[in-house]
Amino acid sequence: MFGNRNNLQRMYGYFRCTQCSKVWESSHVYCPRGSTTASYGQECKDCRVMCLPYRVGRIKCSLCGEIECRCLRSDRHVDPNKSHRADLCAKCRAGNLCT
16 A cells, blocks of 8 residues: 555554444554554454554564564564454455465
Protein backbone atom coordinates (compact mmCIF):
# COMPACT_ATOMS: atom_id res chain seq x y z
CA MET A 1 0.00 0.00 0.00
CA PHE A 2 2.47 2.66 1.19
CA GLY A 3 6.24 2.75 0.85
CA ASN A 4 8.84 0.25 -0.19
CA ARG A 5 8.22 -3.10 1.51
CA ASN A 6 11.95 -3.45 2.23
CA ASN A 7 11.78 -0.22 4.23
CA LEU A 8 9.01 -1.50 6.53
CA GLN A 9 9.55 -2.30 10.19
CA ARG A 10 7.47 -4.90 12.03
CA MET A 11 5.61 -3.35 14.96
CA TYR A 12 2.88 -4.23 17.48
CA GLY A 13 -0.57 -2.76 16.95
CA TYR A 14 -3.80 -2.29 18.86
CA PHE A 15 -6.98 -2.37 16.78
CA ARG A 16 -10.62 -1.41 17.32
CA CYS A 17 -13.20 -2.11 14.63
CA THR A 18 -14.91 1.06 13.46
CA GLN A 19 -18.16 -0.81 12.90
CA CYS A 20 -18.64 -3.31 15.76
CA SER A 21 -16.03 -1.99 18.28
CA LYS A 22 -14.29 -5.38 18.59
CA VAL A 23 -10.71 -4.98 19.82
CA TRP A 24 -7.63 -7.07 19.04
CA GLU A 25 -3.86 -6.87 19.02
CA SER A 26 -1.37 -7.96 16.40
CA SER A 27 2.38 -8.33 16.12
CA HIS A 28 2.01 -8.13 12.34
CA VAL A 29 1.81 -4.38 11.85
CA TYR A 30 4.22 -2.87 9.35
CA CYS A 31 5.26 0.79 9.36
CA PRO A 32 7.88 2.72 7.41
CA ARG A 33 11.10 2.82 9.45
CA GLY A 34 10.98 5.63 11.99
CA SER A 35 7.18 5.94 11.80
CA THR A 36 4.22 4.61 13.78
CA THR A 37 1.78 4.95 10.88
CA ALA A 38 0.72 1.51 9.66
CA SER A 39 1.16 0.83 5.97
CA TYR A 40 -1.45 -1.95 5.94
CA GLY A 41 -4.65 -2.65 7.81
CA GLN A 42 -6.36 -5.79 9.08
CA GLU A 43 -9.96 -6.87 8.70
CA CYS A 44 -12.20 -7.40 11.69
CA LYS A 45 -12.93 -11.13 11.73
CA ASP A 46 -16.53 -10.50 12.82
CA CYS A 47 -17.78 -7.89 10.35
CA ARG A 48 -14.94 -7.88 7.76
CA VAL A 49 -14.33 -4.12 7.92
CA MET A 50 -10.73 -3.09 7.15
CA CYS A 51 -9.18 -1.28 10.13
CA LEU A 52 -5.93 0.47 10.88
CA PRO A 53 -4.41 0.28 14.38
CA TYR A 54 -5.28 3.11 16.74
CA ARG A 55 -1.96 2.64 18.54
CA VAL A 56 1.36 1.21 17.35
CA GLY A 57 4.44 0.40 19.41
CA ARG A 58 7.68 -1.46 19.17
CA ILE A 59 7.64 -5.20 19.79
CA LYS A 60 8.61 -6.15 23.36
CA CYS A 61 10.49 -9.28 24.33
CA SER A 62 8.14 -11.78 25.97
CA LEU A 63 11.02 -13.08 28.12
CA CYS A 64 12.59 -9.95 29.59
CA GLY A 65 9.97 -7.30 28.77
CA GLU A 66 12.50 -5.02 27.09
CA ILE A 67 12.10 -3.43 23.66
CA GLU A 68 15.80 -3.52 22.83
CA CYS A 69 16.69 -6.87 24.38
CA ARG A 70 19.65 -9.17 23.97
CA CYS A 71 17.63 -12.40 24.25
CA LEU A 72 18.16 -14.94 21.51
CA ARG A 73 14.44 -15.56 21.10
CA SER A 74 13.09 -14.20 17.80
CA ASP A 75 9.32 -14.44 18.44
CA ARG A 76 9.17 -11.47 20.80
CA HIS A 77 5.72 -10.17 21.90
CA VAL A 78 4.19 -12.98 19.88
CA ASP A 79 1.83 -15.70 21.06
CA PRO A 80 3.25 -18.87 19.47
CA ASN A 81 -0.15 -20.56 19.91
CA LYS A 82 -1.91 -18.07 17.60
CA SER A 83 -1.41 -18.30 13.88
CA HIS A 84 -1.31 -15.23 11.65
CA ARG A 85 -4.63 -14.75 9.83
CA ALA A 86 -3.33 -13.97 6.33
CA ASP A 87 -6.94 -13.88 5.06
CA LEU A 88 -7.58 -10.80 7.26
CA CYS A 89 -4.24 -9.10 6.58
CA ALA A 90 -4.06 -6.43 3.86
CA LYS A 91 -0.29 -6.92 3.51
CA CYS A 92 -0.60 -10.66 2.89
CA ARG A 93 -3.59 -10.19 0.57
CA ALA A 94 -1.53 -7.72 -1.47
CA GLY A 95 1.00 -10.50 -2.09
CA ASN A 96 3.59 -9.27 0.46
CA LEU A 97 3.40 -12.15 2.93
CA CYS A 98 4.17 -11.38 6.58
CA THR A 99 5.65 -14.78 7.39
